Amino acid sequence: MIAAFAALSKGVEIIQAASEAIDFANRALEAAQNGDEAKAAEYLAASRKRYADARAAWDAAEEAPSA
C-alpha cells in the first residue's frame, strides 16, 4: 500500500513536471502566434536559465554513487 502510494506520488510528480513544460510551451507558442518578440526573448532567457540550473544540479551530483 505504501509502495503503491509512493509510486502514485512519483507519477503525479512526473505529470506535474510535464504539465509545467506543456504550459511553458503553450505560453511561448502564444507569444509567437501574437508576433510578440519581446515575450519570445523572455521565454528563451527563462528556458536557458532553467537548463543552466538543471545542468548545474546534474554536475553537482557527480559524487553520487552509480547503480
Next chain:
Amino acid sequence: MKPWYASKTLWVNLIALAAALSGAMGLDLGLDTEAQASIVAGIMAIVNIALRLVTKDAVTIGKPPAAALLVGLILAASAGGLAGCAGSQQTKAVTTVAIACDSYATALADAGKLRVAGKLSAGQVDTINKLNRATDAICLPDSPIDPAAATAVVQSAIATIKEIVK
C-alpha cells in the same frame, strides 16, 4: 483489475475535456487529434513507469525515458503550432529553441534526481554527459539561436535514451 490511472480511456477523455475547456476560455492549444494521441501516448508511458515502480522488479532507469517522450511530444505539438503562426521567422526560431531548452531541462532535472539517488549506471551518466555537452551550445545563455540544431539535439537525445533502456 488495473488501477484508475492506467486507463487510456480516462486520459483521452481528460485531455479532450482540457482542450474543450481551454477553447471555451479562449485559449487555442492547437491540439488536433494527432497531437492529443501523442499526449496520451506520453502520459501512458508515464503511467506505465509508475506501474513498474510498484512491481518487485528493479527499474534501472525510469524518469529519463518518460521525460524524453515528453520532450518529443511537446516539440511535435509546438512544431505544428508554430508552422501556421503569424510571427516572424526570428520569433519562431527563438520560440523553437526556448521550447527545446525547457523540455530538455525538464528531462535533465529528472535524470539529475535519479543520479543523486544512485539509480544511474556509470554508462548512463556518461551518455547524459555527452548529451549535455551537445546541448550546451544551444541552451546555455548567450548561445546562438539555431532552431534546426535545437530540434536535432533533442531528437538525438530521445534516440540515445531509447537505446539505454533497450
